[in-house]
Amino acid sequence: MAQAAQSQSVLALLTQPTVLPFFLIAIVYTLLKLLDRTDVPKIKGLPEIPGIPILGNLHQLGQNHAKVAQEWSKKYGPVFQVRMGNRRIIFANTFDSVKNLWITNQSALVSRPMLHTFHTVVSSSEGFTIGTSPWDESCKARRKAAATALNRPAVQSYMPIIDYEATKSIKEMLIDSKHGEVELDPNAYFTRYALSTSLTLNYGIKIEGNVEDEMLKEITHVEREVSNFRSTSNNWADYVPLLRLLPGGSSKPQEYRKRRGVYMHKLLNMLKQRIEDGTDKPCISGNVLKDPEAKLSDGEIMSIGLTMVSAGLDTVPGNLIMCIAYLSCEHGQEIQKRALAEINKVYPNNDSWERCLHEEKVPYITALYKETLRFWSVIPICLPRTNVKDIRWGDSVIPAGTSFYMNAYGAHYDDSHFKSPYDFNPDRYLSDDSIDDAAASRGTPHYGYGAGSRMCVGSHLANRELYTAFLRMITAFEILPPRNKSDEAIMDALECNLYPTSLTLDPKPFKVGLRARDRAVVERWIAESEERTRDL
């Protein structure tokens, strides 16, 4: 009774006209303070970009985080802290700062942060990929299984798959281009190349149809959308929890979660059925399913499958397509001539088409794919990391649990490391054309595959896919600019992206001319490959 009377008198006091405005201001201030809290307190001694309450620097980062962060690094130094909503993020923007944080501190920088849209809405029932998992025993086991399945000797045993898929794509391009008359966008051909390679080696199931295949289109479309939900730049609800209350915000991610679940279950069930019928082909998931010693659960096997499907599909085509775009331009004509001469020097008997499956002996083609990985930085803001131990940067201590974003684009265009970084120049990986030649040609050539403890485990496979495709495209075709200027590709690494806020590069449409260098010879190479891979 006495308590109720006391509450009434407090309420009466607070609602008096002279007190009410102050009371409301106090409520708003407290709310703002609560909403404005960050997961990690401000790090002393580390430059911070000035922002505004609640959003922090989100609005300033705009559509193109890599470019904006690169600009900021000129004023604030190579490493700085930003606030993206309620998260404090460390951005590293130069080659050396990435090396220090990602490689020197690799045992501390081993985990990945959880982001609302991807981890809660898209993935709650279907499991995370390896690349989106925080570091724990399960992630360790899955990474180890994937690394073993993708090590050098294992990748060598997958070369027949690459032979089959590269041949299939080039054969289709040869037919569809009508000996150079019809200009083509290489996108669909190389998307199928990457996806079908991943599906065959993981499930023993390939895309049988042409570039119009329904499963190809569904997986490509869904994975592209999921890549947007994974992006660190696309989803403000990851950083501003209040936005998660907006109606309808989860419906699109949930739709894509369902669609993704349909084909992932279908692929796994098809494989299980084939194992039961004894008609399965050797493949990674099959090996795990049949291995009585394997200690991976069904969910973990599904996660490895998801990783294989999405990791190569998001990345291999972007590199291939943009390099082919470049080869069609004026400077690209010189690169093609040089590449062909280098190939012919190593293979005077014209057998490079087959030999490239066993060896990587043309240094210029290796340099071409390295420069492609640097120049187009297909994951401009690398997959995010979290430190599990404190990390020291200068006089500052960055506490465990802080998020780190590698600006791979910034590091790749760092002119204190790469001479004339805006020039596309494969020679920088062959000669002393780089400022830090030792690092460029031997140590870490670029951060296209990330760096350190969670670096890409598919890099050997991806390198073999890139090498084979470039060598065969250059020996098969003269790659020519399109007749209409409007069909020319945009070469700038960020401008060429159809969705600038996406995690990975999805090139804007363009066309190139493809004229067979010697149709009869190309047809013979194709026939020989088809014969070799008949039973695949």
Ligand code: HEM
């Ligand atoms: C050109 C093609 C590729 C590029 C540019 C690429 C790039 C990357 C990058 C930047 C990362 C993050 C590394 C880090 O945090 O430091 C990554 C992680 C990963 N990639 Fe790749 N990747 C490619 C192809 C592949 C392929 C073909 C596979 C497997 C089939 C693969 C499997 C993985 C896995 C499993 C991870 C997660 C590693 C972890 O979190 O522990 N990648 N990749």
